[in-house]
Amino acid sequence: MKNIVKSIIEKELNRSIVLERPKDKRFGHFATPVAFSMAKELRKSPMVIAEELSQELSNLPQFSKVEAVKGYINFYLSDDFLNSEADKFVNSDEVVSEKREKILLEFVSANPTGPLHIGHARGAVYGDTLLRVGRALGYQIDSEYYINDAGRQIELLGLSIYYAGVTNILNREMEEPEEYYRGDYIVDLAREAYREFGEDIFTKEDISKLSDWGKDKMMEEIKSNLSSIGIEFDNFVSEKSLYSNWETALERIRERGGAYEKDGKIWLKSTQFGDEKDRVVVRDNGMPTYLAGDIIYHMDKFERGYDRYINIWGADHHGYIKRVQSAIEFLGFDSKKLEILLTQMVALLKDGEPYKMSKRAGNFILMRDVVDEVGSDALRFIFASKRPDISLEFDISDLSKQDSSNPIYYINYAHARIHSLFRKSQYSKDEILAVQFSNLGEREKDLLFNSLRLLDILEETFNSRETQKLTDYLYSLASDFHSFYNTTPIIETPNEKLLLKLSWVVASSIRKGLKLLGIEAKERM
RNA sequence: GCGCUCGUAGCUCAGUUGGAUAGAGCAACGGUUUGCGGUGCCGUAGGUCAGGAGUUCGAAUCUCUUCGGGCGCGCCA
Numbered sequence: 001m002k003n004i005v006k007s008i009i010e011k012e013l014n015r016s017i018v019l020e021r022p023k024d025k026r027f028g029h030f031a032t033p034v035a036f037s038m039a040k041e042l043r044k045s046p047m048v049i050a051e052e053l054s055q056e057l058s059n060l061p062q063f064s065k066v067e068a069v070k071g072y073i074n075f076y077l078s079d080d081f082l083n084s085e086a087d088k089f090v091n092s093d094e095v096v097s098e099k100r101e102k103i104l105l106e107f108v109s110a111n112p113t114g115p116l117h118i119g120h121a122r123g124a125v126y127g128d129t130l131l132r133v134g135r136a137l138g139y140q141i142d143s144e145y146y147i148n149d150a151g152r153q154i155e156l157l158g159l160s161i162y163y164a165g166v167t168n169i170l171n172r173e174m175e176e177p178e179e180y181y182r183g184d185y186i187v188d189l190a191r192e193a194y195r196e197f198g199e200d201i202f203t204k205e206d207i208s209k210l211s212d213w214g215k216d217k218m219m220e221e222i223k224s225n226l227s228s229i230g231i232e233f234d235n236f237v238s239e240k241s242l243y244s245n246w247e248t249a250l251e252r253i254r255e256r257g258g259a260y261e262k263d264g265k266i267w268l269k270s271t272q273f274g275d276e277k278d279r280v281v282v283r284d285n286g287m288p289t290y291l292a293g294d295i296i297y298h299m300d301k302f303e304r305g306y307d308r309y310i311n312i313w314g315a316d317h318h319g320y321i322k323r324v325q326s327a328i329e330f331l332g333f334d335s336k337k338l339e340i341l342l343t344q345m346v347a348l349l350k351d352g353e354p355y356k357m358s359k360r361a362g363n364f365i366l367m368r369d370v371v372d373e374v375g376s377d378a379l380r381f382i383f384a385s386k387r388p389d390i391s392l393e394f395d396i397s398d399l400s401k402q403d404s405s406n407p408i409y410y411i412n413y414a415h416a417r418i419h420s421l422f423r424k425s426q427y428s429k430d431e432i433l434a435v436q437f438s439n440l441g442e443r444e445k446d447l448l449f450n451s452l453r454l455l456d457i458l459e460e461t462f463n464s465r466e467t468q469k470l471t472d473y474l475y476s477l478a479s480d481f482h483s484f485y486n487t488t489p490i491i492e493t494p495n496e497k498l499l500l501k502l503s504w505v506v507a508s509s510i511r512k513g514l515k516l517l518g519i520e521a522k523e524r525m
Numbered sequence: 526g527c528g529c530u531c532g533u534a535g536c537u538c539a540g541u542u543g544g545a546u547a548g549a550g551c552a553a554c555g556g557u558u559u560g561c562g563g564u565g566c567c568g569u570a571g572g573u574c575a576g577g578a579g580u581u582c583g584a585a586u587c588u589c590u591u592c593g594g595g596c597g598c599g600c601c602a
Contacts, residue, residue: 024545153601156602276528280600284600291600318529318530319596344531344595385538390531391531391594394537413562413565468538472549475549476549482565486567
């Protein structure tokens with residue numbers, strides 16, 4: 001709606017403007033400070049300019065009033081314009097329209113060496129919410145999960161299952177490995193391997209077999225964790241499957257002078273793009289490092305020809321950004337097409353006690369446990385409602401409260417109330433939606449206007465990559481509705497159809513908004 | 526030490542990308558129903574936007590600086 005209004009004004013004035021929504025509604029639905037920036041070039045006071053421009057704009061049919069106040073120009077939308085916007089809004093489930101950029105969105109990409117923990121869940125919710133909102137706006141987005149299925153951590157997985165099998169299942173003595181994964185899930189895996197293969201599987205020779213088998217089991221577990229909160233990926237890309245491209249990638253980097261040999265190792269000249277030091281990509285034993293895998297993967301991504309690439313990483317990887325960017329440049333691609341978004345840690349408390357999350361130690365909080373306790377909706381809403389780049393702390397016991405301190409209940413309650421009104425009314429939905437708005441009171445008009453802002457909010461949400469803008473909006477819309485509901489009789493009043501249509505616009509906005517958060521709006525509670 | 530990042534009400538967080546008097550929720554206190562769902566609504570109280578300097582018509586927002594927190598600083602992944 002904002003973009004529509006903006007372009008109408010810009011066309012009339014023949015210049016680009018800043019259009020904003022005033023904090024105080026006494027200043028109209030929209031306002032522009034354009035007169036301030038024109039003051040210098042016209043050598044006139046902003047007040048005078050605003051006065052002149054408001055005269056010029058006041059005959060546009062979209063506005064019922066245009067007025068100049070202290071240099072600002074304030075716009076009030078007309079009933080005709082709001083009616084046509086409302087009808088467009090309730091008659092279509094699609095949010096938008098034209099096709100936009102092709103984007104590859106990579107997120108989660110947790111190592112397949114354990115189930116997802118609560119920190120992964122934050123990245124998962126953040127990525128999936130951006131995905132849904134972006135798609136609703138017409139971006140063509142593919143989602144992707146990168147599986148680190150090569151390298152030491154996979155060996156360790158096999159070793160860990162082996163160790164657990166020998167000591168916990170066969171009950172034999174064995175020297176404790178220097179490094180291995182702990183945690184109940186490892187013992188569960190060993191037990192399952194025992195059932196499937198018998199006790200002969202727990203031999204040193206079969207560790208790599210246990211690695212592969214365990215990795216597949218873990219990927220199943222991860223996929224099931226994700227699907228429990230409504231997340232499905234378009235692609236899974238295996239690191240291992242890309243390794244045959246390593247020689248090609250290295251050759252391309254060499255051609256551009258991005259790699260050199262020193263001390264028997266091969267280094268990436270990442271300092272050329274602002275990294276603190278050059279990085280080893282091949283060790284002196286000939287084994288590529290972890291960075292090599294990322295280089296091949298990003299080459300693969302860029303060869304697929306998207307307009308933009310978005311990676312969501314845990315904040316502990318931020319030191320990695322420069323390396324990957326420099327590799328992309330050395331491969332001959334534009335690293336500006338890659339956008340790396342970081343999600344900060346989640347610090348969990350339980351009954352006031354801090355919970356450490358360390359995968360190695362095995363005492364991390366499983367995403368599955370939290371979902372079981374509070375449900376997918378509450379978890380998704382809480383993560384989506386916090387800026388991803390801020391470290392978040394909450395007490396898991398608060399999350400399980402099922403009362404008004406949980407915003408998702410508050411929003412659903414508004415939605416359910418509206419459906420309840422429709423069940424009570426003698427009119428059919430078609431009769432109600434056929435009404436046109438006229439002579440709305442101030443409060444009703446504000447509510448209508450706010451409901452119709454969903455699309456503007458989605459644009460802001462996606463452009464800023466900040467999903468909390470959407471949750472904040474839905475909360476405040478629900479609050480506006482509750483307030484309206486409490487002061488305004490609806491059923492069996494002369495205005496019943498009109499007020500029900502207004503309520504329906506509110507409900508549509510809530511339903512569409514929640515859906516983009518991966519939450520189904522409730523019609524009864 | 527260096528790099529990234531954050532610092533807004535007692536707590537958890539917003540703040541429309543530089544706009545008009547900085548806002549919510551929780552917690553606290555007070556009020557509200559012979560009405561459509563009281564899981565609601567209305568109100569009170571709570572602030573040196575970490576401190577300082579700068580940029581301009583205008584700064585919580587941009588720049589510099591000081592202080593404080595988190596994370597990173599492997600030839601681990």
